[in-house]
Amino acid sequence: xxxxxxxxxxxxxVLHPLTVNGETKDVPFLPHETLLEVLRERMGLTxxxxxCELGECGACTVLVDGKPVLSCLLLALNAVxxxxxxxxxxxxxxxxxxxxxxxxxxxxxxxxxxxxGFLMTAKALLxxxxxxxxxxxxxxxxxxLCRCTGYLKIYEAVELAxxxxxxxxxxxxx
Amino acid sequence: MKPFSYARPASREEAVRLLSPTARPKGGxxxxxxxxxxxxxxxxxxxxxxxxxxxxxxxxxxxxETYLGGRMTLxxxxxxxxxxxxxxxxxxxxxxxxxxLVRATATLAGNLLQRPxxxxxxxxxxxxxxxxxxxxxAMEGDHAEGAILGNRLCCAVHPSNLAAALLAxxxxxxxxxxVDGKGEPTWRTxxxxxxxxxxxxxxxxxxxxxxxGELVFDAVVPPCPxxxxxxxxxxxxxxxxxxxxxxxxxxxGGKVARARVALGAAxxxxxxxxxxxxxxxxxxxxxxxxxxxxxxxVAGATPLxxxxxxVQHLRVCVKRAVLLAAGRGR
Numbered sequence: 094x095x096x097x098x099x100x101x102x103x104x105x106x107v108l109h110p111l112t113v114n115g116e117t118k119d120v121p122f123l124p125h126e127t128l129l130e131v132l133r134e135r136m137g138l139t140x141x142x143x144x145c146e147l148g149e150c151g152a153c154t155v156l157v158d159g160k161p162v163l164s165c166l167l168l169a170l171n172a173v174x175x176x177x178x179x180x181x182x183x184x185x186x187x188x189x190x191x192x193x194x195x196x197x198x199x200x201x202x203x204x205x206x207x208x209x210g211f212l213m214t215a216k217a218l219l220x221x222x223x224x225x226x227x228x229x230x231x232x233x234x235x236x237x238l239c240r241c242t243g244y245l246k247i248y249e250a251v252e253l254a255x256x257x258x259x260x261x262x263x264x265x266x267x
Numbered sequence: 268m269k270p271f272s273y274a275r276p277a278s279r280e281e282a283v284r285l286l287s288p289t290a291r292p293k294g295g296x297x298x299x300x301x302x303x304x305x306x307x308x309x310x311x312x313x314x315x316x317x318x319x320x321x322x323x324x325x326x327x328x329x330x331x332e333t334y335l336g337g338r339m340t341l342x343x344x345x346x347x348x349x350x351x352x353x354x355x356x357x358x359x360x361x362x363x364x365x366x367x368l369v370r371a372t373a374t375l376a377g378n379l380l381q382r383p384x385x386x387x388x389x390x391x392x393x394x395x396x397x398x399x400x401x402x403x404x405a406m407e408g409d410h411a412e413g414a415i416l417g418n419r420l421c422c423a424v425h426p427s428n429l430a431a432a433l434l435a436x437x438x439x440x441x442x443x444x445x446v447d448g449k450g451e452p453t454w455r456t457x458x459x460x461x462x463x464x465x466x467x468x469x470x471x472x473x474x475x476x477x478x479x480g481e482l483v484f485d486a487v488v489p490p491c492p493x494x495x496x497x498x499x500x501x502x503x504x505x506x507x508x509x510x511x512x513x514x515x516x517x518x519x520g521g522k523v524a525r526a527r528v529a530l531g532a533a534x535x536x537x538x539x540x541x542x543x544x545x546x547x548x549x550x551x552x553x554x555x556x557x558x559x560x561x562x563x564x565v566a567g568a569t570p571l572x573x574x575x576x577x578v579q580h581l582r583v584c585v586k587r588a589v590l591l592a593a594g595r596g597r
Contacts, residue, residue, distance in 0.1 A: 097318075101273040103311070124273040124313075127300070147301050148369055148503070163368050166300050170273050171317060214368065235504040236366030 097173040102145050114182030115136065120169075128172045129153045131165035132179060140180035140209050144238075151237035154210035155179050161217045163236075180209035183216070191261075192216060193253040201250035203241035211237045214252045224255055268300070269309040270273035277318050279484060283445040283452040285314045288479040292316055294338045294374030298381040305389045307382070307398065307443050320351035322484060325350055331490040333357075335374035337483040338479040342367070344375060344429075348419070356513050357596055358493035360432035366505045375482040378429045384507055384536070385413070385423035385442040396471040397419050411573045412507065415581065417534035418569060421467040424532045425474060426507060431531030432496050433459040434539055435513035438488045445480035459486070464536035474536060491515045493596030498531065499580040514588040517550060518596045523547045523556070528589075530564060533581055540564045543585060547567055554586075561585040 095110045095117075101124035108119040113136065122131045132155070141163045144152030146165045153165040156178040183190035192212050195201065202208040211234065212242075218225060218233040225233065230248055239247065274290070276282040278443060289311035290496060293299055296313070316322055322338035325347055333353045335344065344350055344361035351358040364378060381507065386392040386402045394400035405413055413422035425431075438459045443452050457463055457476065465473050486534045498511035503508040511531030517524045528543035542563035550556035561582040568578045 097275055098273075099275045099277070099318075103270045103272040122272060125268050125270045125303075146304060148297055148365075151366070151368055154368060160371060161368055162372060166295075166297050166372070168273065168277075168296065168313070168315075169299075171296075171315065232504075233367055236368035 095174050098170060100134065101170055107169065111136075111169070111172060111177065112175070113252060114175045114179060115176075117227070122168060122169050124168070126169050127165055128155065128157075128162075128167045128169045128177070132164060132177075133171075138179050138181050142206055142209055144206070144210075149238070150207070150213065151210045152207050154213045156213055156217055158219060159220060161214045178213070178216075180212055183212060190216070191257045192219075192251065195250040195254040195257070196247075199246050199250045199253060200247040201243060203239070203243045207241075209237045211239070211247055216244075219251070219255055219258060223259055225251075234239040268303045269387045271279055271303070271310055272312040273315065274312055275315045275318050279319050279322065279443055279482065280452050282314055282316060282319055283443045283480065283482045285312070286445050286480045286482060287312075290314055291479075294322075294377045295340070295372040296377075297369060298377055301389075302382060306391045307389060316482075324518065327353065328487070328569065333485045333488045333490070335375055335488060339375045341365070341370035341373050341375070341378060341429075344566070352492070353437055354432075354488045354491050354494060356432045356436055356491060356496045356515060357429065357488060359496035360428035360511075360513065363496065363508070363511075364428045364536060369505075369562060375486060376425050379433065379483065379486075380477060381426055382474070383423035384426045388423055396467060397423060399472065406571065409573075410571045411581055412509070413571055413574050414534045415565075415568045415574060415577045416530070417466060417536065418571065419468070421471055421535050422571060423535055425464070425535060425537050426532070427537070428496065428498070428508070428511065429532060430459070430464070431511055431513040431529040431537045433486055433488065434461075434537050435496075435515045435527045435529035436488050436491050436494065437515070437527060438486045440486050441484045442477070443482045443484050444478065445482075454484075457533075461536075461539050467535050468536060493518055493592050495588045495591035495595065496531075497584045497591060499584055510577050510584045512581065512584035512588040514585070514592045516589075516592045518552075518593075521551055523550055523552050523593075526560075527587075528560060528564060528569045528585060530581060530585070533568075533577070539553055540585075542566060547589065552589055552596075557586040557589035557593075560589055564588070 142152040144150035291310040498508035500506035526547040543560040
């Protein structure tokens with residue numbers, strides 16, 4: 094894994110290696126560009142949404158080394174040397190991720206703007222707690238806002254995905 | 268954002284040598300980046316502390332004190348069993364801040380030194396005393412979330428949960444001080460006491476006595492198992508406190524030998540309420556004493572046209588924090 098740069102000069106665009114969804118690319122960007130800006134505007138990965146830009150809405154959530162992070166408040170330079178996952182990396186081989194599938198089936202996406210952020214936060218949660226109870230789920234998703242207020246459907250979709258994922262991958266010793 | 272340079276030093280000494288009035292330390296970066304995006308202030312250089320590993324840890328000293336690294340995340344402060352056992356007031360305060368997404372990255376030093384969240388301060392369109400203006404537009408404007416104490420010149424409340432908690436706990440900061448990029452950095456300590464914070468009457472442009480070339484390396488918190496932080500919010504999650512209280516009790520045979528009661532989100536700086544502490548001293552910390560402390564804490568409040576509700580919120584916080592702290596001491 095590449096080491097993060099130790100210096101970057103103001104106003105100077107430099108190629109930096111970024112590993113996004115398993116693929117490492119040299120991407121040109123400036124020191125003050127956020128990961129959100131680089132993903133969307135430099136890499137064309139527009140699935141990650143640009144919401145409040147101040148860390149309040151969660152629409153820009155991506156995973157950095159498996160942890161959910163607000164990409165609007167992370168300098169892209171700080172993502173060098175990490176593994177970034179975006180919503181574009183969820184589906185595999187043309188098959189939706191169980192979370193995406195559950196969101197579709199239960200109507201958990203209304204306008205859809207917050208959905209990528211919810212999906213990424215939920216993915217990290219289920220990796221950590223495969224069968225979260227409702228309070229745990231609500232707490233984990235508290236930083237993702239849905240202006241359509243469709244929270245109940247979102248909770249139900251995450252629970253459905255958790256159930257299906259647990260069935261596909263039974264716990265050790267079962 | 269305006270462009271800036273970036274540095275990622277590999278040691279605390281190298282970090283502090285890079286600091287200057289225009290080169291600022293960056294932990295999680297939430298407030299620094301927010302301020303830059305709001306157009307309030309943009310440093311010439313962001314000095315990332317990500318490669319200074321010892322700043323992200325907690326450890327226990329020989330006398331039971333807890334050392335909390337300045338770059339520790341709020342999530343770690345909220346969840347580490349050692350922190351919760353030794354100084355629950357700090358763990359409570361960290362757990363109440365923002366959301367899990369923010370807590371995973373935001374840091375102790377960043378939370379402590381964040382600038383006010385007042386809408387007028389964060390919007391350069393408005394004149395604001397905290398940005399060198401001659402007036403406080405919130406006094407006549409929207410001040411529903413404004414201060415109810417110490418609000419003569421400015422009604423922006425101090426936004427830091429941890430400031431109130433560290434003040435109540437009698438914590439001490441260990442600060443690494445640079446010498447304009449030359450020579451060896453030196454250490455100094457600063458008690459988190461009322462003198463550490465700077466009220467608008469003294470200097471509206473800052474909230475804490477920290478120099479531009481200084482780095483908050485860690486906070487040393489004395490053991491305070493009978494302690495609690497309680498805040499009241501309008502929303503259940505991700506809301507700035509409408510009022511907050513941090514209480515530390517030293518018990519002696521079922522009675523309060525000594526109390527420290529810090530008030531958060533009530534004034535432009537966190538306040539230590541001597542009156543509330545006096546109301547608790549020598550008393551059993553039950554509902555009656557807690558109510559007396561709450562009443563003493565809000566005596567002298569000067570609510571503005573639209574924020575009298577915060578006086579009651581503060582009463583509730585003090586009462587609940589006293590009872591919670593007392594329960595933990597049993």
